[in-house]
Amino acid sequence: MTVLAPADSARETAGTAATRAPRRRRTSPATLLLVAPFALLLTGTVLVPIGYALYLSLFTERLSGLGFEGPRDVFVWLENYGEVLTDAAFHDSVLNVAAYALLHIPLMLGGALLLALLLDGATVRLRQVWSLAVFLPYAVPGVIAVLIWTYLYSPNIGPLNDVLPWDPLGSAGVLPSIVNMATWQWMGYNMIIFYTALRTVPREVLESARVDGAGPVRTALGIKVPMIRPTVFVALIFTVIGSLQLFTEPLVMRNFTGSVTSTWTPSLYVYEAAFISNDYGRAAAASLLLAVASALLSALVMRLSTRSGRSR
Amino acid sequence: MSSTSPTRGASPSRWMSRGAVHALLGIAALYSVLPLIWLLTSATKSVGDFSTTGAFELGDWNLWTNLGDLFAEEDGVFLSWIRNSLLYAGLGSVLGALICAACGYAIAKLDFPGRRALFAVTLAGVLVPTTALALPLYLLASELRVVNTFWAVFIPLLTNPFGVYLARAYAEAAVPDEVLEAARMDGSNELRTFFTIALPMMRPGVVTILLFQFVGIWNNFFLPLVMLTDPDLFPMTLGLFQWSARVSQFPQYTPLVVAGSLLAVVPLLLAFVVLQRQWRSGLAAGSVK
Numbered sequence: 001m002t003v004l005a006p007a008d009s010a011r012e013t014a015g016t017a018a019t020r021a022p023r024r025r026r027t028s029p030a031t032l033l034l035v036a037p038f039a040l041l042l043t044g045t046v047l048v049p050i051g052y053a054l055y056l057s058l059f060t061e062r063l064s065g066l067g068f069e070g071p072r073d074v075f076v077w078l079e080n081y082g083e084v085l086t087d088a089a090f091h092d093s094v095l096n097v098a099a100y101a102l103l104h105i106p107l108m109l110g111g112a113l114l115l116a117l118l119l120d121g122a123t124v125r126l127r128q129v130w131s132l133a134v135f136l137p138y139a140v141p142g143v144i145a146v147l148i149w150t151y152l153y154s155p156n157i158g159p160l161n162d163v164l165p166w167d168p169l170g171s172a173g174v175l176p177s178i179v180n181m182a183t184w185q186w187m188g189y190n191m192i193i194f195y196t197a198l199r200t201v202p203r204e205v206l207e208s209a210r211v212d213g214a215g216p217v218r219t220a221l222g223i224k225v226p227m228i229r230p231t232v233f234v235a236l237i238f239t240v241i242g243s244l245q246l247f248t249e250p251l252v253m254r255n256f257t258g259s260v261t262s263t264w265t266p267s268l269y270v271y272e273a274a275f276i277s278n279d280y281g282r283a284a285a286a287s288l289l290l291a292v293a294s295a296l297l298s299a300l301v302m303r304l305s306t307r308s309g310r311s312r
Numbered sequence: 313m314s315s316t317s318p319t320r321g322a323s324p325s326r327w328m329s330r331g332a333v334h335a336l337l338g339i340a341a342l343y344s345v346l347p348l349i350w351l352l353t354s355a356t357k358s359v360g361d362f363s364t365t366g367a368f369e370l371g372d373w374n375l376w377t378n379l380g381d382l383f384a385e386e387d388g389v390f391l392s393w394i395r396n397s398l399l400y401a402g403l404g405s406v407l408g409a410l411i412c413a414a415c416g417y418a419i420a421k422l423d424f425p426g427r428r429a430l431f432a433v434t435l436a437g438v439l440v441p442t443t444a445l446a447l448p449l450y451l452l453a454s455e456l457r458v459v460n461t462f463w464a465v466f467i468p469l470l471t472n473p474f475g476v477y478l479a480r481a482y483a484e485a486a487v488p489d490e491v492l493e494a495a496r497m498d499g500s501n502e503l504r505t506f507f508t509i510a511l512p513m514m515r516p517g518v519v520t521i522l523l524f525q526f527v528g529i530w531n532n533f534f535l536p537l538v539m540l541t542d543p544d545l546f547p548m549t550l551g552l553f554q555w556s557a558r559v560s561q562f563p564q565y566t567p568l569v570v571a572g573s574l575l576a577v578v579p580l581l582l583a584f585v586v587l588q589r590q591w592r593s594g595l596a597a598g599s600v601k
Contacts, residue, residue: 030503030506031422031424034415035424038471038476041411045467045468046471052451114336115337118337121333123330123333134337136345139527139584143552144549152367159367196592247443248534252553256556270443284447
């Protein structure tokens with residue numbers, strides 16, 4: 001209440017101050033101080049590294065003529081990109097991530113949406129308890145989530161190896177095992193996001209639907225889901241970006257099973273190229289291809305979201 | 313009163329659907345919590361019991377021995393990992409959230425050259441995967457000869473474009489222009505206005521940014537993995553990963569990895585339970601925009 005009094009008097013004076021507006025346009029040094037830290041960070045840790053990687057991706061290390069002077073960096077135009085794009089190992093890594101994304105995204109977001117709708121239902125008790133329980137895996141570091149699940153998958157240690165009809169650490173079982181870990185980690189987080197959005201759906205709208213005789217399922221699918229569509233699309237974009245980066249799960253699992261190759265996902269491919277093959281040019285090229293691919297895919301999802309929003 | 317009969321007629325199926333809803337929520341809760349319970353029970357077991365007892369049953373109580381071994385391993389390097397994780401995440405999230413709040417507030421409420429461009433680049437930054445950035449950051453850091461230092465991990469993790477995006481939304485929703493105008497009339501400069509008036513108004517949002525940035529840094533793995541080779545600089549996640557690589561050859565590392573994992577998880581779980589009201593309302597405010 002105390003802030004209201006000065007606010008009202010300010011509105012009156014604001015009218016007279018408008019005539020002096022051009023003078024206030026001049027940016028004060030204080031404003032720059034507020035903006036500068038983040039602007040510098042964004043430049044130094046995002047823009048410059050990307051620019052530098054772009055530069056490095058155009059070079060490769062070659063031994064000079066007779067090999068006396070040691071390796072030299074040679075400008076090779078887009079050769080590194082060509083090398084990555086024609087590499088069978090890179091193709092496999094892209095296929096693995098595509099299969100992972102096609103399983104993980106619908107399963108995780110579908111599960112999150114279903115749970116959020118159930119939580120939002122009229123008859124549910126102990127909402128806080130359910131939502132907190134399902135959210136908790138989000139707080140577990142990725143490395144540790146993988147360790148926990150890998151032990152649960154391991155023969156003689158966890159129960160899952162006996163229960164499942166396939167070997168969760170075998171070459172065919174690794175993909176569903178990784179999908180499960182990632183789904184476990186992210187479902188609760190997205191459920192909370194969806195549930196929070198569902199709480200903002202005006203209660204009168206739901207009430208009038210109920211009066212019209214719409215059951216809970218029809219209300220959920222016909223009214224609630226369309227109303228939180230923007231939130232769902234934002235979650236979809238973040239999940240797509242996250243899926244393409246898949247790295248921690250396969251890398252940590254490599255400590256326990258030989259079924260995950262050293263280039264199982266594009267991110268692992270980058271890691272392998274940089275730190276095992278020491279081929280920085282190729283690693284930089286693969287990194288940038290990954291960044292461009294995820295930017296294009298998220299742009300595509302955004303296009304889809306605006307189009308489906310307009311067609312309604 | 314005739315309107316009561318249809319609802320009464322529907323009540324058995326309503327009871328059934330109510331049971332089904334709770335059953336589904338119960339299954340989801342068990343799926344989420346059981347692996348954590350496994351971590352808790354396993355941390356109390358010796359190497360022998362770990363593979364001979366059932367996954368969720370208790371063996372001999374060995375937790376204190378495991379923790380003792382954990383802190384004794386390699387001259388107590390685990391203690392440094394805890395300290396490092398706390399430094400990276402604690403210092404990083406406080407400073408990072410403040411930087412986000414200042415910039416988000418400025419974008420929402422102040423006029424300065426390049427405001428639109430900065431916001432556009434920030435949004436683009438949200439979409440750049442951190443994994444795709446880690447290698448470029450490593451290459452730059454090695455050019456600047458700062459690889460394998462505290463700063464090589466700390467500074468990149470301060471950058472949180474999504475935090476700026478959220479802070480802008482919070483500032484737009486929570487800080488009325490009239491209040492800022494009044495402060496200007498009173499002769500307060502922009503810096504003081506931000507710290508004494510705008511920041512307190514944005515508090516729930518800033519706490520949410522802080523908490524989620526803390527989790528993001530605490531859980532981060534790829535950047536320390538590529539930047540650091542000195543175990544004294546490792547955060548817990550990287551240290552536990554390196555120990556887990558030895559498990560298949562040296563099973564005695566298993567209790568260390570499991571007990572260490574428990575210690576890495578518990579503080580965050582507690583923080584989320586205790587600060588529930590804060591982050592729930594912060595997420596709500598952020599999701600409106």
